[in-house]
Amino acid sequence: MSLKGKLDRWLATRFSRRMVPMRNRVPIVSFTFDDFPESAATIGGSILEDRHARGTFYLAGALLGRLSGGVQMASHEQVGQLLKVGHEIGCHTFTHTGVPQLGPAALTKELSASAAAFSQCHGGTLTSFSYPFGSMNLTAKRILARRFTSCRSAQPGIHAGKVDLACLKAIRLYDLTIDRARLDTCMSELVHKAGWLIFYTHDVSERPTQWGCSPRLIEYALDRALALGIEVLTVRDALEKITFGGAEHVRGHRGSDKASA
Numbered sequence: 588m589s590l591k592g593k594l595d596r597w598l599a600t601r602f603s604r605r606m607v608p609m610r611n612r613v614p615i616v617s618f619t620f621d622d623f624p625e626s627a628a629t630i631g632g633s634i635l636e637d638r639h640a641r642g643t644f645y646l647a648g649a650l651l652g653r654l655s656g657g658v659q660m661a662s663h664e665q666v667g668q669l670l671k672v673g674h675e676i677g678c679h680t681f682t683h684t685g686v687p688q689l690g691p692a693a694l695t696k697e698l699s700a701s702a703a704a705f706s707q708c709h710g711g712t713l714t715s716f717s718y719p720f721g722s723m724n725l726t727a728k729r730i731l732a733r734r735f736t737s738c739r740s741a742q743p744g745i746h747a748g749k750v751d752l753a754c755l756k757a758i759r760l761y762d763l764t765i766d767r768a769r770l771d772t773c774m775s776e777l778v779h780k781a782g783w784l785i786f787y788t789h790d791v792s793e794r795p796t797q798w799g800c801s802p803r804l805i806e807y808a809l810d811r812a813l814a815l816g817i818e819v820l821t822v823r824d825a826l827e828k829i830t831f832g833g834a835e836h837v838r839g840h841r842g843s844d845k846a847s848a
């Protein structure tokens with residue numbers, strides 16, 4: 588990343604914040620997938636479903652059904668299937684372009700294209716966003732914060748006490764960047780803080796790309812979280828719990844009745 592890119596991101600993480608206090612009583616983890624490859628939908632989705640958990644899949648509409656970097660991306664039908672069983676679909680721009688490269692007009696056009704394509708195919712709206720390449724600047728952050736309930740960055744960290752809705756932190760769940768020992772440390776910190784940890788990855792495969800994870804890794808992370816009493820929620824449902832707190836907001840895996848709303 589260029590020096591200007593780093594400065595833009597630094598400024599965007601520190602200003603124009605949309606801070607909210609966290610009211611969740613138990614620690615929460617969210618599993619998120621960017622772009623997203625077919626294997627995230629099929630293998631990743633099944634691993635979550637087998638444990639009565641759901642995830643958030645950030646979609647770049649123009650990639651649907653295509654090969655991207657040699658990786659097969661999910662199809663319209665697979666997006667529909669994920670929604671049907673209660674996973675969340677989020678927005679990752681339409682053409683998977685870093686938002687600093689888009690001026691305000693082009694960014695607005697991208698978001699409109701995403702919203703129109705999603706609404707036409709599946710109905711409903713996209714309320715969660717993730718920044719392609721984790722790149723961001725203040726102008727885009729302000730535009731996105733007005734349009735989405737949350738925007739997930741690639742800034743590492745675990746939320747505790749308060750959260751910037753326009754710049755959610757996240758930790759890579761890549762075989763190349765995290766192992767079981769580091770996962771255990773993250774989970775312990777999460778429990779200690781009663782915080783919110785968001786993992787992000789791309790493909791889920793026995794031989795993952797450098798941006799992906801193996802089934803073993805995501806299974807280990809999920810099983811560890813569940814064994815420690817950590818709630819596994821989509822970003823949308825985690826935010827509802829964080830914002831409002833209380834056991835009455837526990838939704839578990841029954842997100843399917845929400846997906847059609």
Ligand SMILES: [Zn+2]
Nearest residue numbers: 621622719720
């Ligand atoms: Zn991406």
